Amino acid sequence: MNIEIVSGSPRINSVTHRLVLHLQKHLSATTAHNVNIIDVRDWELNVLQQEVFRSVETTPVEFKALAQRMFSADAFIIVTPEYNGSYTPAIKNLFDHFPKQSKKPFGIVTASPGTLGGIRGGLQVQLLIYALFGIGSPHMLITPFVDKKFDEQGNLLDASFQKNIDVFTKEFLWLAERVVAETKTF
Numbered sequence: 001m002n003i004e005i006v007s008g009s010p011r012i013n014s015v016t017h018r019l020v021l022h023l024q025k026h027l028s029a030t031t032a033h034n035v036n037i038i039d040v041r042d043w044e045l046n047v048l049q050q051e052v053f054r055s056v057e058t059t060p061v062e063f064k065a066l067a068q069r070m071f072s073a074d075a076f077i078i079v080t081p082e083y084n085g086s087y088t089p090a091i092k093n094l095f096d097h098f099p100k101q102s103k104k105p106f107g108i109v110t111a112s113p114g115t116l117g118g119i120r121g122g123l124q125v126q127l128l129i130y131a132l133f134g135i136g137s138p139h140m141l142i143t144p145f146v147d148k149k150f151d152e153q154g155n156l157l158d159a160s161f162q163k164n165i166d167v168f169t170k171e172f173l174w175l176a177e178r179v180v181a182e183t184k185t186f
Helices: 016-030 059-072 091-097 119-131 157-184
Strands: 002-007 034-039 074-082 105-111 141-143
Touching: 002 016, 002 059, 016 034, 016 074, 016 105, 016 157, 034 059, 074 119, 074 157, 091 119, 105 119, 105 157, 141 157
Parallel strands: 002 034, 002 074, 074 105, 105 141
Antiparallel strands: none
16 A cells, blocks of 8 residues: 655644654554655645646646655545644645545644644644545544654654554554555455
8 A cells, every 4th residue: 555644844844744754664664555755845836726637647747756646645644733723735735736535545643842732733634635535534643742752853752652653553554454445446
């Protein structure tokens, strides 16, 4: 299964990206799945004003590599900081450039240096997933004090948080593996 973790913070020194790095390492070490990161900072997508990219072949050359990864993804994990009670505009803009993600499983991960861990952004991501016709895991990973939980390389500093990561990944994988297996039989 191809899992794309969407690193949704456009900030240069994003503390949210630390969590993304940890999730990729964790999933790569504990599963046989192909786990990659789509970092919104790597793609200068303008606000969508044209047609969506409906295939790799019809995508502008500078975004073909991104299109290949979006179209070949079996599942997504969206990782976002909270921006004014929601997810980042960069996440919305990324998914707006591609067709609906019908029947694809999604995991929701939020991060904040504050006490609420971005929960309000996670609730808004649920609405986005429904609009994309995706299937969201109800088990979100809410990460308060993200700057204290992970170092810049994505290493976990707060061992007590590992249980939260384990529950999230177990539940996300349970959903994703079943949905992907079911959709491949059609």
